Amino acid sequence: MSDAAPRLTTFAEELLRSPFPLRVRAWDGSESGPPDGPVLVVRHRRALRRLLWRPGELGLARAWVAGEIDVDGDLYTALDRLSGFVWERQAQRPSPRDPGVRSALRSLAALGGPLPPPPPPVEEIRRRTGPLHTRRRDRQAISHHYDVGNPFYEIVLGPSMVYSCAYWDDAGAPGGAVTLEKAQRAKLDLVCRKLGLTADQRLLDVGCGWGSLAMHAAGEYGVRVTGVTLSREQAAYARKRIAEAGLTDRIEIRVQDYRDVRDGPYDAISSIGMAEHVGATRYLEYARRLHGLLKPGGRLLNHQIARRPEENEAAYRVDEFIDRYVFPDGELSPLGSTVSTLEQAGFEVRDVESIREHYALTLRRWVANLEAGWARAVRLTSPGRARVWRLYMAASAVSFERSRIGVNQVLAVKTPRGGASGLPLRTRVWS
Template identity: 60%
Template sequence: MKCVDTSRNAAGAVHALVRAVLGSEIPLMIRCWDGSEAGPPDAPVRLVLRRRRALRRLLWAPSELGLARAYVSGDLDVETDFFESLSHLERIIGDRSGPWKVDATTKREMLRAGLRLGVLGLPPRPPAEEIRLGGRRHSRGRDARAISHHYDVGNDFYRLVLGPSMTYSCAVWDDGAKTLEDAQTAKVDLVARKLGLREGMRVLDVGCGWGAFVIHAAREYGVRAVGITLSQSQAEFARKRVAEEGLSDRVEIRVQDYREVRDGPYDAIASIGMAEHVGEAMLPTYASALYALLRPEGRLLNHAISRKAGIPGNLGRTSFINRYVFPDGELEPLTVMVGAIEESGFEVRDVESLREHYALTLRAWVANLEASWAEAVRLTSEGRARVWRLYMAACALTFERGSIGINQVLAVKPGAQGASGMPRTRTALLS
């Protein structure tokens, strides 16, 4: 690898550094704190390093975590289209979830460039939006702290991003969905139909969020529903929403861990976007708990993101997602999820992939955020708004290229002599 030929201005030095680390010419233009620029003027990616601290963050954490810290703190900005820029950067640097590998010669040149640029020094304090949890992984207390970090950002902020439905999971963009609201209504109704909801049934929603599914199920299908969440702010919002809909006699919202529910049996259980928080080690406990809460021939609908086999599932201790978005989150291959559900005693009857739908949903959320950026910053912080923009845009691209997926797994608790009471065809199931 060639030595870094640092030029007289900051941008030239930085551009040479990046080129040396990556080992190739890159379609990237850089503008630095001193106003200098380097790189192709028509580059598809234009980065702005607003402060020397951006480079110090990268020197101390030469990984996606360093890049994320620089962006979240405002030390680094992206001037070109955000989705296109992220897509190019991912292709440029490839899989860089760990520290970037550079040889000894390049390391020496990086040190010289750092001295010239005046960026050497102690590691900068991470942005306030970063979290590192203590205690036993997936204990009830630690899970509650992880959920609070992600969901107790503020209901007004979530309403801005998610839209009026306040539905934080993959929408279903069927032929009739013209808007995000249409698509989210289609999703909760799809879950209701797969569960075979009928008037008078008793339904549990595990990880109920802001109450979209339990409200739809009670209003449209006449069921009695219990929704549980670990987020106080979600529960407060959901209870108010239930009251406004006139459904307080049919819908109960609890702040409760799924391991603490003792009032079964239920006729049906929905788990929509919650299993990602459970963790592989706890999946047998999770599936067995839901099995015990269902009556014979009761149905479970598990809606969860999945990863390809062979890719680490715990999102990496030093990954942006783990430190800023979903602490302790774990994605499992579909086979692992189905296996845990089957091993607990369920019979799996239907699996549906919604991967492309989640990419469309995430792009809609990013559009909502960008359209009301100033208000989002006012409601939380600029750092938090940047976390969400980066997280949702990156995830949309990941779904689009098929690196992760999302699936609805429908299972049934067998009844007497193994009877399931299930329709024989998917057409009958959804009618």
């Protein structure tokens, strides 16, 4: 009897008490659900055992990475419908003790079979123990995410090799004339202008990645740059690019923790997409260290993804898929918390620019790059790793589009005692 898909649909609807928004196609050939739009394909009953043993996002993520579930049709539409289905009904989720839920779980167990849970895909990082954000643990987390091979990142990021959101104008919308590379260059230049860089100043680039901002700042503004990263692969790649561009006399790349930088003062500090790795327990220390490394009047540009504040902040938990497969130990903070902590560390916050929509556009370009280079990406890493990145980037794009997360550039100044910040009187006139 081919009835797996209707039974799966019934399970989801009993759990969340609402019609399931996608058509389901099961391994036995059965289908169920609305006829239009993308189809959730359950290729193997093993996916159900993963869900039984780890209900929620981690079980689904493991099934996705293992190739046991997939989407036939537009991935963004599927993720948008699924995320809305879950997001809007979290408060309505019934208790596991509810008779209807218990009946649905028994049905799912019968459908998935009695075997024990399958082992997690090899791409999943092992659960960590001990204190968060020690130097050793941060090195391991960064290595998991960034040391998967520079050629893989070349496929995803394109020639700019910038791993943070680009800065688009209206031509950057789908079908527009602006390329990802031009939009990334616009972002790098925006950062330099906000920092007010001039020739022979010293810039510290915290989390310098593959060296793109350091090269732009040195090449276009004549500054001397120190870039720090915990990724040895990033550092090697950046040094090679810098040498090829003839900028070794102006840029130094170090494999170094930001907590170990001792050679201030700097005229300016950039932290672009790095603070998400710092963690709430270390954020004040991070802010104070950067404040201490700046000269009076020096500027900090902190470019950081933010989440919405929880009604009960103590109940906030990290996304399990992101923590196990993408950014181990990464944490998002609300914008208000970031601004308050920077001020507590002694900074004067002078400008906050939300560029949420820009990240959604950037992520869609990265996904398109990955899909276009799929076969090579799989050869360079693994099928599971490529699936992790496709899901993570597409789901993140939907989250930015739906304003579930945001990204902000916060410009802060180590204002001298005399109060002269050195910033222009009119905001957004960066020079």
